[in-house]
Amino acid sequence: MTPVGENPLLEASFLQRLQRLQLLVRRPLPGQWKGEHRSPKRGYNVEFADFREYTPGDDLRYVDWKAYGRLDRLYLKQYVEEEDIYVLLLVDCSRSMRFGQPSKLLFALQVASAIGHIALCRFHRVGAGLIADGKVLWMRPVRGKQSLIPLLRFLGTPPEATGTALHQSAQQVVTGWKRRGAVYLLTDLMDERWDTALRTLLAPRHELTLIHTLSPQEIHPDLMGDLLLVDSETGETREVSLSPTALSLYQRALQQMRDHASALCGHFGGNYLLADSSQSLEHFILREMRVRGVLA
Amino acid sequence: MRFVEVWNLLWFVPIGGAILALYILRLRRRRVEVPAILLWTQVVQDFQANVPWQRLRKHWLLLAQLLAGLLLVFGVAQPYTRAWIYSGEAHVLVLDGSASMLATDVSPNRFEQARAMAREYIQKMPPGDQAAIVLAGARPRVLCGLTYNRTELLRTLKNARPAETGMNFAESLALAGALVTPFAAPSIEVFTDGGFPEPRDIDTGRARVQYHTVGNPAENAGIVAVDLREDRDAPGRFDLFAAIRHNSARERHGTVELWRGDNLIDAQEVTLPPKSEATVLFRQLIPAERPDELRVRLDWRDALACDNTAYAVLHPVREVKVLLVTRGNLFLETALNLHPRVVVRKVASPPTAETASLYDVVVFDNVQPSSPPTGGAVIIGELPEWFPVVPLKPVENSVVVDWQNTHPIMRYVDLASVRLNKATPVLPKPGAETLMEVNEGAVMVSVQKSNRRWLLITFDITSSDLPLRVAFPVMMLNALRWLTAPLESGERGLVTAGGLAIIPVPGEHQKIHLRLPDGHTTELSVQDQMAPFEDTLQTGIYRCTETGYLFAVNLTQREETDLTVNRYTSQAPSGISAGMKKVLARREWWQWLAGIALAVLLLEWIMYHRRW
Numbered sequence: 001m002t003p004v005g006e007n008p009l010l011e012a013s014f015l016q017r018l019q020r021l022q023l024l025v026r027r028p029l030p031g032q033w034k035g036e037h038r039s040p041k042r043g044y045n046v047e048f049a050d051f052r053e054y055t056p057g058d059d060l061r062y063v064d065w066k067a068y069g070r071l072d073r074l075y076l077k078q079y080v081e082e083e084d085i086y087v088l089l090l091v092d093c094s095r096s097m098r099f100g101q102p103s104k105l106l107f108a109l110q111v112a113s114a115i116g117h118i119a120l121c122r123f124h125r126v127g128a129g130l131i132a133d134g135k136v137l138w139m140r141p142v143r144g145k146q147s148l149i150p151l152l153r154f155l156g157t158p159p160e161a162t163g164t165a166l167h168q169s170a171q172q173v174v175t176g177w178k179r180r181g182a183v184y185l186l187t188d189l190m191d192e193r194w195d196t197a198l199r200t201l202l203a204p205r206h207e208l209t210l211i212h213t214l215s216p217q218e219i220h221p222d223l224m225g226d227l228l229l230v231d232s233e234t235g236e237t238r239e240v241s242l243s244p245t246a247l248s249l250y251q252r253a254l255q256q257m258r259d260h261a262s263a264l265c266g267h268f269g270g271n272y273l274l275a276d277s278s279q280s281l282e283h284f285i286l287r288e289m290r291v292r293g294v295l296a
Numbered sequence: 297m298r299f300v301e302v303w304n305l306l307w308f309v310p311i312g313g314a315i316l317a318l319y320i321l322r323l324r325r326r327r328v329e330v331p332a333i334l335l336w337t338q339v340v341q342d343f344q345a346n347v348p349w350q351r352l353r354k355h356w357l358l359l360a361q362l363l364a365g366l367l368l369v370f371g372v373a374q375p376y377t378r379a380w381i382y383s384g385e386a387h388v389l390v391l392d393g394s395a396s397m398l399a400t401d402v403s404p405n406r407f408e409q410a411r412a413m414a415r416e417y418i419q420k421m422p423p424g425d426q427a428a429i430v431l432a433g434a435r436p437r438v439l440c441g442l443t444y445n446r447t448e449l450l451r452t453l454k455n456a457r458p459a460e461t462g463m464n465f466a467e468s469l470a471l472a473g474a475l476v477t478p479f480a481a482p483s484i485e486v487f488t489d490g491g492f493p494e495p496r497d498i499d500t501g502r503a504r505v506q507y508h509t510v511g512n513p514a515e516n517a518g519i520v521a522v523d524l525r526e527d528r529d530a531p532g533r534f535d536l537f538a539a540i541r542h543n544s545a546r547e548r549h550g551t552v553e554l555w556r557g558d559n560l561i562d563a564q565e566v567t568l569p570p571k572s573e574a575t576v577l578f579r580q581l582i583p584a585e586r587p588d589e590l591r592v593r594l595d596w597r598d599a600l601a602c603d604n605t606a607y608a609v610l611h612p613v614r615e616v617k618v619l620l621v622t623r624g625n626l627f628l629e630t631a632l633n634l635h636p637r638v639v640v641r642k643v644a645s646p647p648t649a650e651t652a653s654l655y656d657v658v659v660f661d662n663v664q665p666s667s668p669p670t671g672g673a674v675i676i677g678e679l680p681e682w683f684p685v686v687p688l689k690p691v692e693n694s695v696v697v698d699w700q701n702t703h704p705i706m707r708y709v710d711l712a713s714v715r716l717n718k719a720t721p722v723l724p725k726p727g728a729e730t731l732m733e734v735n736e737g738a739v740m741v742s743v744q745k746s747n748r749r750w751l752l753i754t755f756d757i758t759s760s761d762l763p764l765r766v767a768f769p770v771m772m773l774n775a776l777r778w779l780t781a782p783l784e785s786g787e788r789g790l791v792t793a794g795g796l797a798i799i800p801v802p803g804e805h806q807k808i809h810l811r812l813p814d815g816h817t818t819e820l821s822v823q824d825q826m827a828p829f830e831d832t833l834q835t836g837i838y839r840c841t842e843t844g845y846l847f848a849v850n851l852t853q854r855e856e857t858d859l860t861v862n863r864y865t866s867q868a869p870s871g872i873s874a875g876m877k878k879v880l881a882r883r884e885w886w887q888w889l890a891g892i893a894l895a896v897l898l899l900e901w902i903m904y905h906r907r908w
Contacts, residue, residue, distance in 0.1 A: 099330075100331075188332075190331055233331075239325055243904075250335060250336065253338045257335065
């Protein structure tokens with residue numbers, strides 16, 4: 001397990017390359033301030049959106065006088081509003097995430113940092129939550145490039161945790177984060193009630209992007225023979241006699257888990273990405289996430 | 297179904313126990329930490345090691361392993377059935393196990409070379425052929441009966457050991473022939489150095505005899521005869537005689553040493569001309585109070601070591617107590633008293649059985665014994681009813697026409713023209729041996745019955761001219777010697793290797809222990825105060841632990857000392873009937889069981905990996 005604190009999450013050269021990217025959020029999300037994301041609100045931008053009848057108090061500058069001439073009724077022209085969005089970075093910091101070479105947690109924190117940097121560059125509001133032992137360690141939403149340092153500092157000090165309790169953490173996220181926004185959840189889903197947690201997060205109509213972070217040892221386990229498997233989080237043990245047949249059963253179970261998670265995210269308009277922690281961060285951010293329509 | 301090694305079935309107990317124990321005990325598994333066992337839980341349900349005994353329930357793998365173990369154990373027990381089968385070839389491997397095969401003219405010795413050749417022969421035997429192994433020696437032995445089992449044959453061959461004995465090849469060949477009598481075209485393969493006379497007229501049935509000769513002609517000299525006799529000039533002292541044979545074309549000088557126990561007491565220089573025989577004589581050895589081991593040793597090294605030393609036992613001299621029951625016989629008294637070691641007591645009336653048992657020999661001179669004597673006895677001029685002879689019509693003025701000069705009593709005795717005034721010829725019954733005859737029948741008969749020896753002279757010696765002959769005292773001394781020695785070999789303590797040794801066992805011993813020259817001890821049963829022992833396969837001194845009796849076993853076989861290698865040609869019998877013949881043979885099933893066991897193990901392996 002690689003200590004996260006000893007690794008710089010993002011290098012300066014890589015940060016510069018990230019500035020050209022932007023988050024692809026499909027659904028309109030309400031923001032607070034002007035920004036670059038199309039808001040569900042109607043505003044006064046150049047891009048026409050809709051008409052609506054005039055009501056007293058509306059700004060007469062936006063009355064469509066040509067329509068009034070034809071129809072003898074007052075209609076107001078509405079334009080698309082572009083606002084910032086709330087971006088929430090959720091990183092699972094349980095002990096299982098510290099597995100892999102390199103560690104899954106390090107990889108997840110780097111990805112979260114990269115997404116946060118992209119969002120800050122686009123003037124979105126970025127909040128973060130580190131999930132551990134059923135609790136969420138919050139960082140309040142920040143905005144602007146100058147907030148990158150506090151964000152990296154926050155993500156660079158994950159708490160020492162044992163268990164996940166992802167569903168409990170999801171409940172806390174829903175109650176603690178009232179704004180609809182783009183939620184990026186980086187976890188290995190190693191929790192018995194992971195699907196409940198996903199449903200909880202998807203219920204407030206967040207645009208959830210699940211980055212399923214697994215180590216190569218989990219994707220293709222190199223285990224064989226008579227073993228005593230020990231759960232790193234609970235200490236629970238299982239005696240197994242592994243054979244090629246047993247490993248194929250494991251692969252099938254993993255694939256079922258991925259399919260289920262992907263279907264759940266898709267059903268609620270979210271995204272699902274499998275992240276192999278052994279791949280390079282640049283490749284994942286600059287290629288994988290763009291191919292899968294998470295970044296542009 | 298029968299088993300060759302039925303006790304091997306007991307192996308199932310530890311093997312089955314071990315399999316069960318391995319299932320009951322938990323496997324020692326490698327501990328591996330994984331991020332979470334969430335996904336593994338779905339996989340491992342079938343593979344979890346649960347409570348020990350639960351694993352045994354309906355566990356096909358365990359059943360398969362137990363079945364495989366059972367089959368293997370049955371295979372090791374070598375089950376067989378007897379069935380009429382069409383035989384293939386049958387071979388009898390006759391392995392020469394005589395002393396000459398110990399010759400080191402080839403490395404390591406001739407016997408090992410013969411063993412290697414026999415092993416190669418077995419390995420090259422065609423499938424379906426069966427073979428037997430006979431170890432030829434002084435007494436041939438069947439080491440392994442006819443079998444198809446190559447492993448058993450090779451194992452038997454590996455365990456075969458040569459003996460320091462002579463070779464009875466005719467008997468070995470006849471035994472080999474008898475083994476393959478039912479077969480149409482069997483073969484007898486003889487692995488030998490040919491150290492025996494050319495075999496002729498030996499009936500081997502339809503078997504073809506093939507010789508595989510080992511060894512090279514080698515120089516050797518050895519002791520081919522040894523004897524210990526009382527010195528004629530010094531009664532009570534003994535002379536040791538040894539004959540040394542030399543088979544080389546060169547003259548040889550050397551020293552012959554005489555050891556008494558661990559002490560070298562004498563040595564003689566000998567010169568052996570090419571291919572000759574020399575004798576050495578060590579004179580006037582004085583017996584001690586206890587039996588002494590004597591060792592004659594040649595001080596040179598040659599190809600055969602076991603004939604360079606000969607052994608003898610110098611027994612203590614003891615008095616011979618003779619009870620003479622007579623009304624007066626000067627000739628007889630004089631003849632008996634001639635020998636200084638003989639103590640004669642004369643009485644007139646027949647002794648009681650208790651009195652007679654105190655004497656070594658009882659001589660009844662014209663006195664009828666009241667009952668059959670329990671020890672040695674000479675009966676003169678009377679015909680007891682219990683004696684195993686049939687009396688014939690008495691004759692007068694008869695002449696001795698023949699006598700058994702090979703019998704110990706008749707050694708150095710000349711009875712030509714001995715005249716008998718009156719005599720009652722007899723017809724010996726089985727068990728009685730004629731020693732002296734007149735025209736009408738036997739007049740002197742000996743009987744040897746277990747440890748009892750009797751001599752019957754059917755005429756009154758005073759009514760013949762026998763007492764006037766030089767032969768008479770000689771004959772009487774021979775008689776005393778023969779009557780007092782339970783057996784000839786027992787008296788002198790000299791046995792030829794491979795021969796039968798009769799060990800006298802006075803007292804009430806039911807069993808005795810015999811210490812062999814190599815230090816091993818064997819137990820013998822005693823019957824009639826004698827213990828027969830026929831496994832005299834080693835040369836050296838044998839000692840009875842209980843009685844302290846010693847006897848010596850020597851090779852003393854000229855054919856074995858002469859290390860000539862005779863390459864005999866194969867003998868094909870006449871009138872061989874070709875073709876297969878139906879014979880009752882042993883059909884072994886262990887190969888099938890081993891095959892089934894392997895199949896079960898393969899199935900178990902597949903089951904294991906398929907997780908059935």
